[in-house]
Amino acid sequence: MIHAQLAAQSHTSHKTIVKISETVSFGGEEIVIIGGPCTVESLEQMETVAQKLAAAPVQALRGGVYKPRTSPYAFQGMGEDGLEILAAVRSRYNVPVVTEVMSIAQIDIVAAHADMLQVGSRNMQNFDLLKALGQVNKPILLKRGLAATIEEFVMAAEYILSHGNPHVVLCERGIRSFDNYTRNVLDLGAVAALKQITHLPVIVDPSHAVGKRELVAPMAKAAVACGADGLIIECHPEPEQSVSDARQALSLEDMVNLVASLKPLATAVGRNISELSGVNLKSAPIFCAA
Numbered sequence: 001m002i003h004a005q006l007a008a009q010s011h012t013s014h015k016t017i018v019k020i021s022e023t024v025s026f027g028g029e030e031i032v033i034i035g036g037p038c039t040v041e042s043l044e045q046m047e048t049v050a051q052k053l054a055a056a057p058v059q060a061l062r063g064g065v066y067k068p069r070t071s072p073y074a075f076q077g078m079g080e081d082g083l084e085i086l087a088a089v090r091s092r093y094n095v096p097v098v099t100e101v102m103s104i105a106q107i108d109i110v111a112a113h114a115d116m117l118q119v120g121s122r123n124m125q126n127f128d129l130l131k132a133l134g135q136v137n138k139p140i141l142l143k144r145g146l147a148a149t150i151e152e153f154v155m156a157a158e159y160i161l162s163h164g165n166p167h168v169v170l171c172e173r174g175i176r177s178f179d180n181y182t183r184n185v186l187d188l189g190a191v192a193a194l195k196q197i198t199h200l201p202v203i204v205d206p207s208h209a210v211g212k213r214e215l216v217a218p219m220a221k222a223a224v225a226c227g228a229d230g231l232i233i234e235c236h237p238e239p240e241q242s243v244s245d246a247r248q249a250l251s252l253e254d255m256v257n258l259v260a261s262l263k264p265l266a267t268a269v270g271r272n273i274s275e276l277s278g279v280n281l282k283s284a285p286i287f288c289a290a
């Protein structure tokens with residue numbers, strides 16, 4: 001029994017469409033693909049990602065600048081310098097960007113530089129943050145908590161909706177279980193359930209779910225098959241060199257190949273993966289990546 005009101009399927013007669021740019025929306029016929037590194041590391045890195053992923057194509061770029069790291073001694077993200085890089089790539093390529101916001105204090109600056117604000121797993125029940133994001137006029141990507149039930153996940157979305165922001169996309173990213181061969185256990189049953197319980201778009205992050213690059217593609221395919229409205233996938237120009245989550249990062253070439261392999265699956269389930277990239281290559285690069 002789920003106690004949601006605004007998030008509940010019964011609240012409206014239609015599925016919610018969450019628009020993050022003039023051309024990119026979640027929840028319609030098109031499956032939206034978001035690609036990019038775990039962490040923004042440099043302008044050169046993000047330019048290379050944008051240029052190579054234009055061919056995938058992807059519709060939006062990701063990259064963390066405020067990173068919720070397990071260890072306080074690990075790299076914590078580039079912060080405002082990273083936001084400047086995201087904003088530069090966003091305006092140069094006219095591509096929507098998604099990045100994480102970890103605290104209320106970061107909301108204004110992140111909202112000024114990004115098209116979609118990610119709430120990471122570790123903050124899914126940071127209720128003050130959720131309430132504050134309810135007052136923001138930007139779409140929110142809400143990731144499922146590491147050990148959150150479906151009810152807790154939906155009720156976290158309810159916090160954002162009930163505080164005034166209807167633009168919420170849910171993201172299944174794996175939950176903790178007894179096994180640790182994969183980083184988490186991808187709960188595709190939750191994706192199917194959430195699509196029935198709520199009217200919100202539901203996307204899947206196979207990267208954090210499996211934690212190993214060789215397992216990302218099969219889970220991405222399974223996500224499309226079970227009705228996900230989008231995917232968010234980590235990839236990097238030099239995966240082994242990623243400052244965070246190196247083990248799960250795809251190469252940019254693998255990312256391009258993966259997106260191509262998803263197209264027939266999307267068609268088979270009555271969906272579509274756009275031929276149109278969110279990255280507009282006509283604009284001159286700021287930094288000429290090789």
Ligand code: PEP
Pocket residue numbers: 038064068119120121122143173205208
């Ligand atoms: C991320 O997307 O980089 C991330 C930290 O994800 P999660 O919150 O799902 O662990």
Ligand code: MN
Pocket residue numbers: 038039208234244245
């Ligand atoms: Mn990551």
